[in-house]
Amino acid sequence: MNNVKDNLRDLIGNTPMLEVKTIRPDWKVYLKLEYFNPGGSFKDRTARSLIEAAEKSGKLKKGMSIYESSSGNTAKALAMLSAEKGYKFVAVVDNHAPADKLNSILAYGAKLHFCAEKEGDEGGHLVDVRRNMAKKLAEENNGINLDQYDNPENPLGFYKTLGKEIFDEIPDINYLVGTIGTGSSLSGTGKYLKENSRVKIIALEPEGSSHFSPHGHGYFISGPGYPAGAVLPKNIDSSLFDQHDYVSDSEAFNTMRFFAHKKGLLVGDSSGMTLYYAMKFIQNSPQSSDIKKMVLMIGDSGESYLTHAFSDTWMIENELLDHTITDRLAEFYI
Ligand SMILES: Cc1ncc(COP(=O)(O)O)c(C=O)c1O
Missing domain, CATH: 3.40.50.1100 (Rossmann fold)
Incomplete structure (x- = not known):
């Protein structure tokens, strides 16, 4: 046992x-x-660290919404742990991610917020757009952005x-x-x-x-x-x-x-x-x-x-x- x-x-x-x-x-x-790992990638370790630190600091409380920019795997892992722990999760993504990754996020009951490329945008700009969007959505909705990039x-x-x-x-x-x-x-x-x-x-x-x-x-x-x-x-x-x-x-x-x-x-x-x-x-x-x-x-x-x-x-x-x-x-x- x-x-x-x-x-x-x-x-x-x-x-x-x-x-x-x-x-x-x-x-x-x-x-x-x-x-x-249960979510299929090493980003399960990322999701566990980010969520547990936010819970410990008191910034993440039961029932809250998490907003995170991701190329797919961090979002998949956050979607998995959010489902288990009762958080709402919104993945801020773009079309660069394979459809299979995006479908897994949806399968955990999470939501996708798409950032589309505007004409003249460079790919790099789009990653910054995603990161800023996740922060903005968290602020506007009294949620939290865990920021896998700088945290x-x-x-x-x-x-x-x-x-x-x-x-x-x-x-x-x-x-x-x-x-x-x-x-x-x-x-x-x-x-x-x-x-x-x-x-x-x-x-x-x-x-x-x-x-x-x-x-x-x-x-x-x-x-x-x-x-x-x-x-x-x-x-x-x-x-x-x-x-x-x-x-x-x-x-x-x-x-x-x-x-x-x-x-x-x-x-x-x-x-x-x-x-x-x-x-x-x-x-x-x-x-x-x-x-x-x-x-x-x-x-x-x-x-x-x-x-x-x-x-x-x-x-x-x-x-x-x-x-x-x-x-x-x-x-x-x-
Ligand atoms: C499959 C895979 N490998 C490597 C990386 C890069 O990992 P890190 O963001 O820790 O540099 C990622 C990031 O999403 C990933 O999904």
């Missing part, structure tokens, strides 16, 4: 770690399978839980590879690991995203990334990142499809990014006699991308299918 929980919060975290085999005997690659409780939750879990599982970790949107998951997890191990942190963003370069362009990846022109979140702590790089839509999506078709792992877009990048990084590293351990963040489930990266039609329409990527992956991940 020890494993029986009586609420959802206690089902969040302690996700499994899976080792995947590669052709390189001098590397060990581990996947932290965050889609085992330090978001990275703190990852510091206390995901960072510790990964350290307990792989204390001699050499590399952590993750992606950044609000920057909270990688900054919080990375901070704990940096304080306790000799880890190097690699931060990835979608090609076109503008965390590290202001000159972005459009991209389809919906979880991580920050469009050019948007005000960067305070929760990104770049001082923790030893390296950063970009992964394209095509590289991420074809990797997701390879892992589903050939390994039975149905993972989301940022996981496609970390799995692709791990191959590139290891292939470019010289063979050596010492074993290196790399942990990849597997942030969400592929179930949020069924009408998106997992749809042949959608991939063909957007000219994203690329068999050279899957061939390369098949030679590396054995």
Whole structure:
């Protein structure tokens, strides 16, 4: 009976770690399978931290409405916990989010408030519009905006839980590879690991995203990334990142499809990014006699991308299918 929980919060975290085999005997690659969280992504940890801190401070009271801007997964997680705890939840979203993510939010009984792109708007502007809209709606309706972008409780939750879990599982970790949107998951997890191990942190963003370069362009990846022109979140702590790089839509999506078709792992877009990048990084590293351990963040489930990266039609329409990527992956991940 020890494993029986009586609420959802206690089902969040302690996700499994899976080792995947590669052709390189001098590397060990581990996947932290965050889609085992009850809401299907590591953003369940975000929702739990933000809600509990707001409850503790007295700002969030029974029956109140929560308004939050999200690319999908944070909203899904907030919708889940709001349903359990009796809050009303309104997700402030845009059409960049895959329909599957938006439908899950609705399935929890939450509402969607759409911010549409106006003519001449840049993508970055739209993220700022969403964030401001969530604040405005909260003010006008005596609700609360939890602000996953700037609220330090978001990275703190990852510091206390995901960072510790990964350290307990792989204390001699050499590399952590993750992606950044609000920057909270990688900054919080990375901070704990940096304080306790000799880890190097690699931060990835979608090609076109503008965390590290202001000159972005459009991209389809919906979880991580920050469009050019948007005000960067305070929760990104770049001082923790030893390296950063970009992964394209095509590289991420074809990797997701390879892992589903050939390994039975149905993972989301940022996981496609970390799995692709791990191959590139290891292939470019010289063979050596010492074993290196790399942990990849597997942030969400592929179930949020069924009408998106997992749809042949959608991939063909957007000219994203690329068999050279899957061939390369098949030679590396054995
Ligand atoms: C699947 C997925 N991966 C990565 C990220 C980026 O996480 P963070 O906002 O903590 O940087 C997000 C953010 O929504 C996400 O949904």
